Amino acid sequence: MQRFIEPAVLAGISSLDLVAKTVVDGFVAGLHRSPDFGFSQEFAEYRAYTPGDDLRHVDWNLFARTERCYLKRYRGETNSQLTVLLDASNSMEYTSGPPKKMDYARFIAASLFYLAIHNQRDAAGVIVFDEKVRDVVRPSTRPGQLARLFAALERAEPHARTDFARPLHHFQELLHRRGIAIVISDFYEDPETIVRAIEPLRFRGNEVVLFHILDPEEIRPVLKSSAILVDLETDQKMEVIPEYAKTSYRARIDAHIERLRSRTRAAGMDYELLVTDRSLDAALRSYLALRKERN
C-alpha cells in the first residue's frame, strides 16, 4: 500500500476521496501500535469527593465496597478543529512533472481532512485564498462535511497571485475557535511578510503549521541554455543563463527556505518543506504529532 502514497501514482487518481482514503489507510496501516494511541473514553484517576462535585461522577461500586465516596475521572473527549488555508495562486500551477503543486496541495488537504474527520472525528474546514479569500468551508463534524471539503478542493483552481496580508483579517474572523491551522502554499514572499501575516493566528491559541510546497525543479532548476522565464503570477519575462541557475539561484532558494523555517519556528509555528516528488506521509505525520501535543 505504501506505493499509493507516492505523488506520481496519486496524480493518476481523479477522485479526491479515493486519494485521501488511499493515502490515509496506507499511512495508518504502516503505523506501529502505540500506548498513546486511542480515541475511546479511558479511566484516568480517582479523586475524593468534595461538596459541590457532580454526583453523577461518583463511583458507586467503590462506595458500596468501601463506603468512601470517590469520584471516578476519565480522559475527556479531545476533539480538535482543523483548518486548512490553501493557497490557490497561479504559482501553484507550476510543475516539472506530475503532479502539479496545486494537485499535491489538494492531496495533502484531502488526506488531512479524511484523517481528521474519518479517523479522529475532528472538525475540519478549509479556506481557499490567493490575493483574497476565494472559498470557505467552516470546520464542522456534521455528516457530509468531508464531501463539502472535497468539493471545495475541487473548485480551487489557481488564478491571481498570492497575497498573505489582504486575506489575513478574514482568517482571523473565521478562526475564532482554537484548533490547528495548516497553511499550504509555495510561499513566494518575503519570510518576514509571511510570518507577520500568519503570526496573528497563533495568538488565538491555534497551532499553526506551514506546509511549504515546492517542485523539485524549483529547488534545483535545470537550464541547458539561456532561456526566457515567465513568471506565472505576473507574466514578467526574464532571460536567465544556466550558470546563474546552477549557482546563485540555488543559494538564494536555500537561504529563503532556511530563513522561512527559522522565522516560523521562532514565531512558535511549525514548518514542513514538502517536495512534490516525495510521499505525503510527512504531512500526515506532522499533523498527528501536533494533535498529540494538543492532547
Next chain:
Amino acid sequence: MGFLAPWFLGGLLALGVPVFVHLLRRHVTVPRPVSSLMFFERGVQSSTRHRRLKHLVLFALRTALVLLVVLAFANPFVRRVAANTNGRLMLIVLDNSFSMRAGTHFADAKQRALTQLAAKPKTQRAQIMAMGGQLQILTQPISDSSQLHSALEGIQPGEGHASFGDLGRAVRALAETVRTPIDVHLFSDMQRTAMPSNFADVVLPVNVTLTLHPVGNGAPAPNWTIESIDAPADLADPKDPRRSRVFAVVAGFNTPAATKTVNLVVNGKTVATRRVDVPANGRATVEFAPLDVNYGFNRCEVGIDGNDALPADDASVFAVRRSDPERVLFVHAGNDTRSPVYFGAALKAAAGSSFVLQSVAQEEVTDFDPSRFAFVVLSDSVALPAIFEHAVTQYVAKGGNVFIALGTAAARRAHIPVWDGDVTEAHDYARPGADARTGAAAAVGQVDFAHPALLDEHPGRDNGGWAETRVFYAAAVDPRGTRVAARLNDGAPLVLDKQVGLGHVVLLTTGLENLTNDFPLHPVFVAFVDHIARYLSGTERLGQARLVDSYVQLRPAANSGSEQGSVEVIGPDGRRLLSLTEARAARTLRLDRAGFYQVHLANGRDMVIGVNPDRRESDLQPIAEDVQRLWSGSAETGASQTEAASNPEEKYRPVSLWWCVMLLAFLTALAETAFASRYMGTQREEI
C-alpha cells in the same frame, strides 16, 4: 576555374537547412514558465554573446560542410598550362667564365636568368647548366622551381674559359637524349673568343630554340692584361744571361695607346718595375733580367697597374725553382766516343747550366747509383753489368727515367736493358738491296708533337725539323704496350715511350752518334735533347704556368695505386684539395682555380704550379650581332615548326579539384562534430 558537373550546384539549396536551424529557428524561443522570478536575475549579456558566437561558428562549419560537399559533387577544376604535355624543356645556361667578372656582367646575367626561371610555368621542366671552363650540368630536367632556383643561385663566377662549341655539343647530345623540344636560354657576355673557329660546332638541332640574353652594353670595354710570360721553370744560375730573365707580353684589347707600369713580384716582394708603351689594341714585351730568386720554389707574379674592365687579369703568376745543376748519367759503349759529345753539346746548348753530363763507359758503370742522377742515358749499351742493370731497373720502378738509344750493338745482342723487350730485327737501310721505299736511308715519317719529348706547338712544314733527318740503321722492337712518338717512313718505330713501374723509359731505335743517322747534325737534335732532358728529369712538369682547367698528372696512369705513395695538393687558398682516399688513388688533378698549387707527387718530387686564367677571356669583344642572329636563328626552322605548339596561351588542361574539396569537407565534418559534441551535447546536472 569551372565545374565539370555544374548541375550538382543545385544542391546548394541544402544551405537552407543550417540557415533555418541556426538563424530562423533561433528566433522562435518558447518562454519557460516558472512559479516566480523572485530568485532569478537577468543573465550577463557577454556570456550570452559568447554562446551565440559558438553557435555562429557551428553555423559556419555546417554551412561550409554543405557547401563543400556540393562543390565536391560539382567537380571543380582549374585550368593549368599544359606545358609539360608537349614536353618542352627549358635549358638555362649561365656563363660563369672568367670574363663574366668584368663589371656587373655576372650579377646581371644571373638576375636575368632568375627572372627567366621565375616566368617558367610550374609544370614545365627545366634544366640548369653553368658554362665555365667545363659545361656543368647542375640539375636534371625537373619542374621543381625551388630546386632549380637554388641551383641557379649557387652558380658563382669561375675562372675558366667558355666555349660555345662545347655548349653546342652538349645541347646536341641532350637533344638526342631528351628527344623533346628544347628552349635554350643563354645568359652570357657573348665573348667572341668563346666562339669556335668552325661555326658548324655551334649549330643546334632543329628541335632546339636558342634565345640569347647578352649582358653588357654591347661596346667592349678597354682591357689590358699580361697575355703571356716566358720565364725559366728551373734556374740553376741566376747570373746566366741566357736563362735568368722573364719576358712578359702586355696586351691591350680595345684599348688606346697607353703607358703601363709592369711589376715583377717574387715571393710577395716587388723586385723590378718597368714602364712600357702599349700601342692601341697592341702588345708590348717587357723583359726583367736578371731574375734573382732564392733556392727552392719561388712564387712570382707579373702585374700591370691601372684600372680597366677586368682587373682580375692584370696579373699572371708563375713559379721558378732555383736549384743546383742536376747530373745526367750517360752510359755508352766503350768504343763509342761520339755520342757523349753530341748529346753533351746539345744538352749544354739547350738546357744551359741546368744539367751536367757525366759520361761513363758501360764497363765502368758498376759502382754508380742511378738514383743520384736526374735521369740515365744508355747509349748503345746493351751489355750492362748485371749489378748496374738491376740498379737501373729498380731506379725506374721507383720513378726514375731512362733514355735508351740503340746503336749498332743492338744487332749483336737483342736484349734491351730495362725495356722488358728485345730487338726483333735490325733495319740496315744503307746496305744494298734495302727497302726500295727508303732508299739508302729512312726518313722520319710521323712525329707525335704532343709527346713531351717531341713537343712542338707549331711544327713547321718540314715536319718540325725532322724531315731532313736520315736514318741509316735502326733496330726494330715490338711497339705493343708503348707509346710510339715517332716513326720512320717505313712505319718502323723510331721513338717509343714506355712506363715501367713509376718511371718512364724512352727508347730511340737508332743511335746518338752520326753513324747510324745524321740526327745529331740537325738543329732538331738540340730541341729533342732539351725536351727529353726536361721530360725525363721531371722539370717540364714543374712548368712555369698552367691555365685554369688544365690537368696535372699526379701519378702514372698504368700503375696500381697500392704500391705507390700518397700525393698531396695544397690549393691556392692553402687548403688540401684531396681527401685521404683521393690522395692514394687520384691520378690527375684539375686545376680549376687561378693561383699557386703546391704538389707533392707520389714519386717524392715536389712542385709548385702557377695557374692563370685563359687569356682569351681578356678579350671582351662580343660576337658580332649578325653572327648572334645567325646563331640564334640557326634553329629557326625547328622553332617555326614548334612555334604553335609552344604557344602557352593555347594549351591548357583541366585539373580536377574534387579530392581537395572532399578532403576539406571531411576536415570540416570532423570540426563540426567536435564543436557540436562539445557545446551542444547534453550536460550532466550536478544536484
